Amino acid sequence: MTQTIDEIFEQICTLIAPFNKKNIPITKDSLFSVDLELDSLNVMDILSEIEDEFDITVPLNMLPDLETVGQFAEIVKQLLSEQ
Amino acid sequence: MTFDLFEKFDSILNDYNSLPKGAANPFTVSMEQVLSPTTAIINGRKTILAGTNNYMGMTFNQECMDAAQEALLTLGTGTTGSRMLNGTYNSHKKLEDTLKKFYDTQHAIVFSTGYQANLGIIATLAGPKDYVVIDADSHASIYDGCAMGNATVVRFKHNDADNLDKKLTRIRKNDPQAGILVVLEGVYSMLGDQAPLKELTRISKAHNAFVLVDEAHSIGVFGETGRGVAQEQGVEDQIDFIVGTFSKSVGTIGGYCVSNNPKFEALRLVCRPYIFTASLPPSVVASATKALELIANSNLRAKLLSNSRRLNNGLSQAGFDMGTTGESPIAAIIIAEQDTAIAFWGEMIKEGVYVNLALPPATPKKLNLMRCSLSAAHNHEQIDFMLEKFILVGTKLGLLQDIPKRILA
Numbered sequence: 001m002t003q004t005i006d007e008i009f010e011q012i013c014t015l016i017a018p019f020n021k022k023n024i025p026i027t028k029d030s031l032f033s034v035d036l037e038l039d040s041l042n043v044m045d046i047l048s049e050i051e052d053e054f055d056i057t058v059p060l061n062m063l064p065d066l067e068t069v070g071q072f073a074e075i076v077k078q079l080l081s082e083q
Numbered sequence: 084m085t086f087d088l089f090e091k092f093d094s095i096l097n098d099y100n101s102l103p104k105g106a107a108n109p110f111t112v113s114m115e116q117v118l119s120p121t122t123a124i125i126n127g128r129k130t131i132l133a134g135t136n137n138y139m140g141m142t143f144n145q146e147c148m149d150a151a152q153e154a155l156l157t158l159g160t161g162t163t164g165s166r167m168l169n170g171t172y173n174s175h176k177k178l179e180d181t182l183k184k185f186y187d188t189q190h191a192i193v194f195s196t197g198y199q200a201n202l203g204i205i206a207t208l209a210g211p212k213d214y215v216v217i218d219a220d221s222h223a224s225i226y227d228g229c230a231m232g233n234a235t236v237v238r239f240k241h242n243d244a245d246n247l248d249k250k251l252t253r254i255r256k257n258d259p260q261a262g263i264l265v266v267l268e269g270v271y272s273m274l275g276d277q278a279p280l281k282e283l284t285r286i287s288k289a290h291n292a293f294v295l296v297d298e299a300h301s302i303g304v305f306g307e308t309g310r311g312v313a314q315e316q317g318v319e320d321q322i323d324f325i326v327g328t329f330s331k332s333v334g335t336i337g338g339y340c341v342s343n344n345p346k347f348e349a350l351r352l353v354c355r356p357y358i359f360t361a362s363l364p365p366s367v368v369a370s371a372t373k374a375l376e377l378i379a380n381s382n383l384r385a386k387l388l389s390n391s392r393r394l395n396n397g398l399s400q401a402g403f404d405m406g407t408t409g410e411s412p413i414a415a416i417i418i419a420e421q422d423t424a425i426a427f428w429g430e431m432i433k434e435g436v437y438v439n440l441a442l443p444p445a446t447p448k449k450l451n452l453m454r455c456s457l458s459a460a461h462n463h464e465q466i467d468f469m470l471e472k473f474i475l476v477g478t479k480l481g482l483l484q485d486i487p488k489r490i491l492a
């Protein structure tokens with residue numbers, strides 16, 4: 001049942017879609033702030049969606065280290081494996 | 084320019100520099116004279132103050148001013164010290180006793196501001212192994228309290244009981260023994276909506292979490308004796324800590340936290356924003372004490388809320404897109420375009436009405452708001468004047484044309 005990093009990434013992209021008003025193509029290296037033009041409030045809202053989607057707790061304290069979509073996917077994978 | 088400490092502010096400075104200059108700049112207003120809780124001279128013009136959070140009009144209350152003056156003349160201009168050292172006068176203790184009586188609690192601690200009260204209580208109570216769970220629309224002081232502390236911070240959707248339940252369930256699943264502090268606000272200041280405290284506290288207690296409610300915008304305004312939304316909704320016995328401020332209804336400056344927790348006084352020994360700053364000056368302490376006594380026994384709440392309904396109803400009937408409903412002292416209209424909101428503000432001040440221009444990120448849902456906070460000290464003529472100017476400016480800026488469409492939609 002464990003998901004691959006690519007599956008997690010795809011799922012996260014779906015969650016980001018409603019915030020990605022200009023439909024900017026998302027890669028694992030996309031920076032939330034620069035590439036996707038999202039501010040910290042958007043990122044906090046996305047984080048909350050991710051928590052509910054994957055049924056995990058991602059503390060706000062982790063946000064400063066999460067700059068790219070790929071880093072989000074990795075942290076989700078790590079938190080899922082710790083359960 | 085990597086050496087430049089200021090480089091990171093370039094984009095915000097750019098935005099700021101594109102704002103109108105001079106009298107039409109919403110963030111450089113200066114009051115030349117303050118005539119009363121509801122009027123001031125701004126840009127040489129007599130202006131109605133419609134956005135000052137001065138809910139009870141206490142700033143010019145004669146009894147409060149007399150008490151402040153007496154304290155000033157007998158105790159001096161400041162304490163020059165921490166509460167822990169030379170900064171506790173008998174009057175500070177009397178203010179804490181007055182708070183205990185006001186809230187009917189065992190304990191009360193006074194801070195130098197409400198901002199510091201939130202910083203101090205949240206950062207100190209929730210330690211490295213604990214969790215703080217906050218509403219997404221929390222005030223900056225709550226976010227900053229989280230940032231200053233070492234606890235794990237989790238955020239739930241604004242006023243969403245199911246979402247809070249989900250977040251708490253998850254935390255408990257991984258960490259059955261953790262200490263959890265849930266932080267709520269009685270009234271959220273931008274749109275004036277109340278927290279559904281009954282449900283939120285029931286869920287919090289079901290997960291053995293402590294509950295803190297910030298009543299900054301609700302003290303004086305709600306509840307039979309003005310204690311706030313917890314009293315209004317009848318859930319005071321479910322709340323562990325109430326934080327509040329003297330900078331709104333109480334008409335001066337200062338913050339506090341009250342509680343029945345038997346170990347509450349320990350905070351005086353460990354709470355850095357309480358210890359490492361000077362205590363409130365005696366004149367402030369005296370007027371706050373007097374104002375609390377007056378608020379508990381006043382009938383100003385009904386006047387305030389009827390004032391708010393008058394403005395909210397008027398704005399809504401005029402066809403503005405409303406952010407508020409009139410259930411709190413806040414009246415805010417939503418303006419789609421930021422430039423229009425800024426222009427709206429400039430026109431209002433020219434017409435002699437000061438309101439708050441509230442922009443993201445200080446607002447929920449990225450709204451641009453023209454926000455008024457009503458006062459019990461406003462009279463009907465003043466409110467009708469505000470309304471007249473709102474409609475004048477709204478028509479001028481083309482915000483009131485498509486009323487029929489909106490009603491049909």
Ligand SMILES: Cc1ncc(COP(=O)(O)O)c(C=O)c1O
Pocket residue numbers: 196197198199201222224268272297299300327328329330336337338
């Ligand atoms: C919800 C809330 N908490 C705390 C504060 C801080 O109050 P003070 O002005 O006493 O620092 C405010 C004031 O803006 C507030 O709105």
